[in-house]
Amino acid sequence: MSSIDYDKTFDATLVKKDQITHDTYLFGFQSEVDIQLEPAEHFQILMKDSDGIDINRNYTPILSQQRYFEVPIKIYPLGSLTPILAKLSINSKLQMQRKIGKLAYMGANKFIIAPKINKQFQVFKTMLMICGGTGITPAFSIIKHVCQKKDPLHMHLLYANKTSQDILLKDQLTKFQNECPNLKVTHILDKEPGYKGLQGYVTLDVLKQVFPSPNNDTIGTFCGPTAMNKVVAELYKNYNIQTVVKF
Ligand SMILES: Cc1cc2nc3c(=O)[nH]c(=O)nc-3n(C[C@H](O)[C@H](O)[C@H](O)COP(=O)(O)OP(=O)(O)OC[C@H]3O[C@@H](n4cnc5c(N)ncnc54)[C@H](O)[C@@H]3O)c2cc1C
Numbered sequence: 001m002s003s004i005d006y007d008k009t010f011d012a013t014l015v016k017k018d019q020i021t022h023d024t025y026l027f028g029f030q031s032e033v034d035i036q037l038e039p040a041e042h043f044q045i046l047m048k049d050s051d052g053i054d055i056n057r058n059y060t061p062i063l064s065q066q067r068y069f070e071v072p073i074k075i076y077p078l079g080s081l082t083p084i085l086a087k088l089s090i091n092s093k094l095q096m097q098r099k100i101g102k103l104a105y106m107g108a109n110k111f112i113i114a115p116k117i118n119k120q121f122q123v124f125k126t127m128l129m130i131c132g133g134t135g136i137t138p139a140f141s142i143i144k145h146v147c148q149k150k151d152p153l154h155m156h157l158l159y160a161n162k163t164s165q166d167i168l169l170k171d172q173l174t175k176f177q178n179e180c181p182n183l184k185v186t187h188i189l190d191k192e193p194g195y196k197g198l199q200g201y202v203t204l205d206v207l208k209q210v211f212p213s214p215n216n217d218t219i220g221t222f223c224g225p226t227a228m229n230k231v232v233a234e235l236y237k238n239y240n241i242q243t244v245v246k247f
Helices: 082-087 133-149 169-177 204-210 226-238
Strands: 007-020 024-031 043-049 054-059 063-065 068-074 092-098 103-107 110-113 126-132 156-159 183-189 217-222 244-246
Touching: 007 226, 024 092, 024 169, 068 082, 068 133, 103 126, 103 133, 126 133, 133 156, 133 169, 133 183, 133 217, 169 183, 183 204, 204 226, 217 226, 226 244
Parallel strands: 126 156, 126 217, 156 183, 217 244
Antiparallel strands: 007 024, 007 092, 024 068, 043 054, 043 092, 063 068, 103 110
């Protein structure tokens, strides 16, 4: 069975809602069509607020199996959509769309940058990932795919959070790192005095400390809160990486 086209609307039922950190739930959805998302692909939840205004938000599953997918979603108490999601009961139905992202990982070290307008793939040997908070989800889905398929892609993840309580998917990342010799995970925390690992914000010195020197075979990627994304885009420039993509 082929999977649903991009931008086509489909219905999905909430079948799982597990709290995984103080502010994040792992949501599991059963869809009425085969959505079969590729690594780093995302979908959009389409809702209306109490005034009938559209609130559409994007989410990147960390597990996608034909008609079932799971995604960690952080709840913002003052946000528009996530407080509604937090209150949803099991068996609630939602409207969604499969979306095309800014980067597609095709397997075997092949990437398509801007797949909406570009069909040519590029091959990279090394992938750098700088993620903040829930921005881990697209990187996680690529890491999982590469480790499971044993693709020869060297992956370096720098994962920034406020405290160790905020780190998502920590056990799974540790497991992948133990099983996958091509993966190096470094955590950095900015609000945990006494933390034995890296502390503070991501800086050029941090990049030099945790990443290999870049060359033409390196792709730099990032995904995090807006303020962090601005800083990281500038840092990658100063780190002289030719190819940089924000998920
Ligand atoms: C491609 C993509 C993939 C994503 N994947 C995931 C994922 O897997 N998991 C995940 O949890 N998120 C993901 N996101 C983020 C997600 O799409 C939403 O942005 C997030 O869930 C917040 O939605 P919200 O409507 O609850 O909050 P919003 O209403 O968008 O608000 C977000 C925050 O901004 C604050 N805010 C809103 N308006 C203002 C204002 N005017 N001034 C100051 N502060 C304001 C809110 O209080 C809240 O803290 C992804 C985003 C993209 C683009």
